Amino acid sequence: MWYYLRIVFLVIFIGGIPTWIRVLSFWNRSCDYFQTLIDPDPSSDVYDFIVVGAGSAGSAIANRLSKNNKVLLIEGGGNPVALHRIPGIAYEILNNPDVDWMYETIPQKAAAFGLKEKKMRWPRGKSLGGSSNLNYMFYLRGNPLDYENWANITDDATWKYENVLPFFKKSLVYNGRFADNKKHYGQSEYGNLYVEAREYSPFREEFINAGKELGYTEIDANADQRTGFGDVEASIRNGSRWGAYRAFLEPLMYRENLKIAKYSQATKIKIDKTNRATGVFYTHHGQRKFARANKEVIISAGAVDSPKLLLLSGIGPRKHLESLGIRVKVASEHVGKNLQDHSAVALMPITIDKPLSLMPLRDFTLDQVLKYWMNGTGVFTNPSAAGAQAFISSSIVKKKGVDWPDLQLYMFGAGFSETIVDDFGRVQGYNESVLQPILAPMFGKDGFFILATLVRPHGRGEITLQDKNPFSPPVIDGKYLEHPQDVKVLIEGMKLAVKLVEETKSLGALGAQYQKTPFPQCDHVKWKSDEFWECYIRHFAFSLYHPTSTCTMGKVVDSRLRVNGVRGLRVADASIMPVIVNANTNAPAIMIGEKAADFVRDYWASQYEICPSESILMSDVETKCYYSQLT
Ligand SMILES: Cc1cc2nc3c(=O)[nH]c(=O)nc-3n(C[C@H](O)[C@H](O)[C@H](O)COP(=O)(O)OP(=O)(O)OC[C@H]3O[C@@H](n4cnc5c(N)ncnc54)[C@H](O)[C@@H]3O)c2cc1C
Known part of the structure; x- marks a missing residue:
């Protein structure tokens, strides 16, 4: 009797997870749709910062910057469904288009012979919290030499291990086995990212x-x-997944300074004639919108979508952009290159x-x-x-x-x-x-x-566009093995x-x-x-879902994560790693988000605002105010 009851439970609960996700996602999406009919349109406002992508890095950035600035966070998905919280069914949640971008590589020449069409699957999170809602929650930081290497490549000591360690610790509430090790764990007053040892x-x-x-x-x-x-050890609290959403966004759902545009896909960054990023074009529940940023746009759409968005905005290899009929704003040969994965x-x-x-x-x-x-x-x-x-x-x-x-x-x-x-x-x-x-x-x-x-890995792959339609998946070639x-x-x-x-x-x-x-x-x-x-x-061999390095630091962005050749535009997520870390990539992506928020804050603390006279203000909104470096 119990045996049969268990089978029924497994069929309904575990076997039915994809259906549950579809139903719960439909509910979330509908609620958001009706909510937006009541709420003011986020695109009608002007923001200090716009962050594209509420994943591991983007959630941390939006949290830190919205403390003292007006921030719009644009995210392709919606609230994560409650089933994400149960670690034991993480495997069952993958491959659902409501919460996963469901990318895949093109057929591989030297690997994936035992996979369908020789393509590797690339799940990517599509909800507040991004891939931290789909991942397996292993908490790892990498090897100190990884960061020494980054510091050497970028010629910037702020990326050395001893200088990134405080940013790992900043978000952490540590309940693991090594709590006595204060150098590596300690207790952070800003922390909300729970990590614990696995009981099972x-x-x-x-x-x-x-x-x-x-x-x-x-x-x-x-x-x-x-x-x-x-x-x-794992990003878990009392047995429940503790991803970027719960660490950085859920606690501030009512923060006045932070507006979140859910179900909103950024399609292009607006770059003005002086090569300054001034805002983001996006679609919200299928409607086209534009939101303006006074200070900066920060792209945190992950290792697949950050280079894709740069390319769609005319920042990338000249030949590739011209072949697709995209107007070149900044020729940047390394966008989408240097792709690395475990x-x-x-x-x-x-x-x-x-x-x-x-x-x-x-x-x-x-x-x-x-x-x-x-x-x-x-x-x-x-x-x-x-x-x-x-x-x-x-x-x-x-x-x-x-x-x-x-x-x-x-x-x-x-x-x-x-x-x-x-x-x-x-x-x-x-x-x-x-x-x-x-x-x-x-x-x-x-x-x-x-x-x-x-x-x-020593191999390097690349991400390119198949066409200039922002809704087409990019062409991913991991060049594995x-x-x-x-x-x-x-x-x-x-x-x-x-x-x-x-x-x-x-x-x-x-x-x-x-x-x-x-x-x-x-x-x-x-x-x-x-x-x-x-x-x-x-x-x-299959992808362990850790793509990085497609907007690599030192080539596409500088060591403060500013996009080379454009003002007011940064990229901050796993795509900026010059070399993939020797670890699972979630905690490093969050660390990058924490550091980016610090770079941004430091930079703007040294600027002062100049607002021209009323008449200019009324005639041309775009020249309302500008900023100059404090001397
Ligand atoms: C199945 C799986 C298992 C994993 N297991 C682990 C693990 O155990 N431990 C670990 O450390 N790492 C793991 N990882 C990797 C880790 O989760 C990621 O490296 C990390 O989350 C990447 O963070 P990110 O901020 O770069 O990107 P993401 O977290 O992917 O965030 C990107 C966000 O941008 C949004 N977005 C994309 N395009 C647009 C657009 N055009 N407009 C608006 N929004 C957009 C996405 O919806 C997403 O929310 C795993 C990943 C997967 C998929």
Whole structure:
């Protein structure tokens, strides 16, 4: 009886999540539509700052700047739906056009052979909070050397690790395992971004101990990251997702200075004859609007849409813009170039002989629902049953004599439920006919996945426009695994994963076994040889959803994030990273938002306002006031 009730619950609740999201999104959108019939039109006002995109970075910027300035925040989506809050169903929320831009790459030449049409899926958040509403909530900052590198590239010491650390800490309320470490955590009076240790972390100890058996030390990956095994802490509060919306926007829904235009897609930045950004064209519930900014426009639309908006506004490679009939305002050859992303590949299938992994049909019980509901604990607090992680330096890095890992391993304690092939097909875009023979023999068995991630890729992709229609998705070419070194590093990742499974007592005690199952596409090479791993990786590596660097600092924007060649325009989000960080990218994007707000405030604190006489004011609104540097 209970068994059947559970199946009914799973079908209605978990299976029905996409439908629930559609219904709740429709409700949110309708409410906003009717609200806008009552409220004054935000575009009728003039703002100090306009921020485009309410994602991880944009939410932080809008929060900080609206304290003392009039800010308009333009966001393509609406309020996040309540289901986003449950970490355990994060995987089910992806691929829903109401909350996800659902981008994908063009067919890849050297990767994605086992994915449909050889395209990688690129979910991107479309709601207040942006991709922090879709992400898996891992809280990571990166390696100190990442930021040393940024400071060297930009020749600006404000990007050094010791100078970005305060901006990570600024937004933080830390309830994790390392609270005693005041240098890296401390207590911020501005904080509202909650981070905590995961209460449910399957195989955490076993994985960390397995690493120790192989000679690695236990680390806190957020405190001067180095090689080692350790915890994965998360942007969660009492088991509930704590993304940028809840950290930065929800607390100030009634702040007078902050206007939020939801369901509003920016289509172009207005740049006047003197090359100054003066406002933003956008559509709101399908209607065309224009909003004016007195001081600055800040683009925080993420690594896909920020370069897209620059290109649509005539800032980009001359030839590309001219080929699409877009008038060139500023020829900027690097817009959309230098695209970087983390690609990842899971060692599978690994089985265990104990019923300890997460199996939805078995473990999503009424008891667990109540546990989550009442206490915020249990299996629903953890997306994909993430247990622990490791940062590893490949032999290539070791030869250079630095401790700057280029591989990240994750332990995901999920077993092989009967729906796994469909789930991987839907989310990662795997071709079910390639995956089915590998995983089907394991259906119903407990197990886990070790995911190897390339955290310092050498390959560089690009984003271009397919046409000048702002509603067309851009052309994304990740150029994954085209650089030979990238494959070599992932091969080392696969071999280390096998070693952990086959040669350590800690995982051996679970009965862990890496299984050989049919994989005809790579049968022509010896199982577990380097050639096999290369074939395997080129079939199964997927995007870990961390695109960066398409409006790169030092080339498209300067080190204060001002767009080169245009006044009054900045870009501030993951797109400005000159080199992708050695970590998941949400906390770094928020740090960039915090720093951008500081740059903007510092700059305007040193300006004074000059307003011409009344007659000029009446004849030409555009020349109402201007600003001059204090001497
Ligand atoms: C599935 C998934 C899992 C991830 N897991 C993790 C993780 O566990 N840990 C981690 O650290 N990182 C993770 N990431 C990455 C991380 O969430 C992102 O790098 C980060 O959120 C990027 O922040 P951003 O501000 O650059 O862009 P976003 O947060 O994407 O914000 C961009 C915002 O701009 C809006 N927008 C875009 N175009 C327009 C337009 N024209 N007009 C108006 N608004 C527009 C979007 O709707 C969005 O709200 C994950 C990402 C995904 C998608």
